[in-house]
Amino acid sequence: MRSWMNTNAAPQRIGLLLFDDFSMHCLANTVEPFRAANTLSGRELYVWSFLSLDGQSVTSSSGLEVRVHGALTDAGGDVLFILPSYRFRDHATNHTARALRSATRRFPTLAGLDTGSWLMAAAGLLDGYRATIHWEELGAFSETFPELEATRARHVIDRDRITCGGALAAFDLVLELIENRHGAALRLEVATLFMSPQATGPQAAPTARSRSVARAIALMQENLEAPLRLPDLARRIGRPLRDLEKRMQTEVGAPPQTVYRRLRLIEARKIILETELAISEVALRxxxxxxxxxxxxxxxxxxxxxxxxxSGKDAPI
Incomplete structure (x- = not known):
């Protein structure tokens, strides 16, 4: 399987609409995977701009001032991410609703991060859609906007509307968007970049939801030079091999042997690009x-x- 799809496609243009008291955690978990995808692929797969309704600076919930690139009214692109976070009810004004409805003519897809789905719903942009929001607001969200189908989920992609609940969910969402556009290998490579080598729980593998799959991926990373047999890998995490295969297919989107091969090849690619080691030595490592x-x-x-x-010849990066 090729690592990246749409290798000749133009960069996807992303707008990030920020409001005062937005979450820096959520913003970082959205932008950093896109940045990593660019870096790891060696190509500009994604370009983004920070926006506000009026083009003025905004201040995060932690007090960090962000100078935006411009006003929403002057921007266009492929996807608009909406991030109000903590003061979303204050931001749910008629002015905001009009601005978001107008933005749909310039951004084919809208994505509500954290509590951004509340602003989308208030503008009538989620009527007839499945949607989610930060779990603390899900009950009020469902009662306030009966025209939509409120769903308890980390994120929901329904046609041209995307919603997710919280900063960690934003990271998962962006990984899925990267995979949908450029393939599972790049998703895994991006996720691997953010793994902690000391972690043994689900946080060890951002692609995994369960401790057993996260531990299996961690063991794979620890044993790239001398790969473990899959039955031995399953035994070390205390799971039957068939159970591990099913779980990994569900959570990562590929069976263990495919994931293991990709991790080894990702490491080989890194060594090739960063060192002058002979290919024979890279193979052994x-x-x-x-x-x-x-x-x-x-x-x-x-x-x-x-x-x-x-050598840089005929490379897809």
Whole structure:
């Protein structure tokens, strides 16, 4: 499977509409995965701009002032992320509603982060849609806006409307958007970048929801040079192999052998780009018997050989 789809596509243009008292945690969990996708792919897959309703600076809930790139009325793109966070009821004015309705003519997709779905609903932009919000507001959200189907979920993608509840959910959402546009391998590579090598719970693997899958991925990362047999991997996390296969397919979107291969090839790619080690040495460090085996797997995954990648020839980055 190729790591990235739409390799010739234009960068996706993203607007981030911020309001006073927005959550920096939520904003970082949205922007940083996009930034990482650009860095890891070596291409500008995503471009973004920070916006406010009037083009004036906004201040986060922690007191950090952000100078935006412009006003919403002057902006357009592919997706508009809406982030009000803590004072969302104060921001749910007629002026905001008009601005958001007008924005739908310039942004085909709208995404409400944290409590952003409240502003979307107040503008009538979620009527007939499934949607979610920060879990603390879900009851009031459902009662206030009966025209939508309020759902308890980390995030909901319903046609041209996206909603999610909270900062951690925003990270999960962006990983899914990256995978939908550029493939599971890039999603895994982005998620791997944010993993803590000391963590053993679900936080060890941002793609995983369960402790067992997170631990399995952590063990894979710890054993890239001498890959574990999958039955041994399952035994070390205390799960039957079939159970691990089912869980990993559900949570990560690929079976264990595919995930393990991608982690090894991601490490090989990193070594190739960052060092001058011989390809034979790279193969040994990532669990391949010889350079030919690495080259075949590498070409299948990335569409380019290790030597082509190092020389910059015909590389998809």
């Amino acid at each position: 990532t669990g391949y018997e010889d350079p030919s085996a690495l080259t075949r797997a590498f070409r299948q995954e990335f569409g380019v050989t290790p030597r082509q990648l190092r």
